[in-house]
Amino acid sequence: MAVDQNISDIEPGIWVFGYGSLIWKPPIAYEDRVVGYVKNYVRRFWQHSTDHRGTPEAPGRVVTLIPHEEWKTMNDYHEHKDDDVCWGVAFKIPGTDVETTKAYLDHREKNGYSVHTVDVYRAHETEPAVRNALVYIATTDNEAYVGNAPLDDIAKQIAVTHGPSGANAEYLLNLAEALREIAPESHDEHLFELEHKVKELLYHAKETQ
Template identity: 50%
Template structure:
């Protein structure tokens, strides 16, 4: 299936929740990166981290040439998107593909891309990846990072709080390699923690946050509602 995989092997690249919540029936997990894309929290989530009435936000990949035509306060200095490649057991490929089609159905489509393992002794692997293209109905486009952090903080869906998705992704990326962090993810996570500190009784926000809210204390706070605990749409491993 690629330079680093035998014919018939099935490899999947995860750049969002798949990093810390892997698919079932994998027998290899390899940290690494792909090139030519930019990861952004520009995809709405109506089925996992939000609801149809109040969609949350999750990450998608945007082809870099197209991204360069858009307005974005976050720059990209490195042509890498870090994540994890999973090899699925041959006898479980069809089952896992059906599981993924359900898990990623909310606006994502299938693509293939070269994957470069962090361990340079491992050859490049051709991986399948789910991408929410700009023409899909859940793509929300460029957003002000402060408003986006606020939106993530107040969103919640069947799979849990939206903030959990962001903070888990930040941590998972930092653990892959020395240089595997993502500026966009780090900035959003930092903003979210400051907002959460401001909104939590008994917690003192950092000085810069208190100063900002002293000038403008009109933050739109929307409380979360009780939702069912995480429910997967397909059987887990």
């Protein structure tokens, strides 16, 4: 009799779950990917970026995951309508590339992020497709966590900031486009309303040049 095996049990290596730029700018080496979601987290642009999408003098804003129970204690403009799920992509890193990939990601996520584990679910499945995937989360007690602000202020900050990895607006717009592509059923109002506001700001800035 065949024995059902979870994807993450089949071969050695690690899985990494991406919910931000990893969705559209994946790790250097991966051999498989699973589009799915994690439960009990809320994605928000509440983390400062001083090394990639901003500078220490003019920080950008990037996403982190807020545990849902913690998020419920906060005053947030947006609701969370995805049944407490956050869509993204899990990448399978082969065993031969684990060390170099971990070093790459540790450097890429060095501005306040720490490593945690999550289970990743596919749509309409009750059991995890990937168990204990690594995920980089900037917790609310890290030094670059900036928290909530009026959405117009967040949009203005994102629209004008740049860093060594490029424009902060590029990060936001690429994420929104990628999320819409991988998970049309996602209703991430925080992300998509910021996308709308930033596009308007960029359009008006271009018109006034």
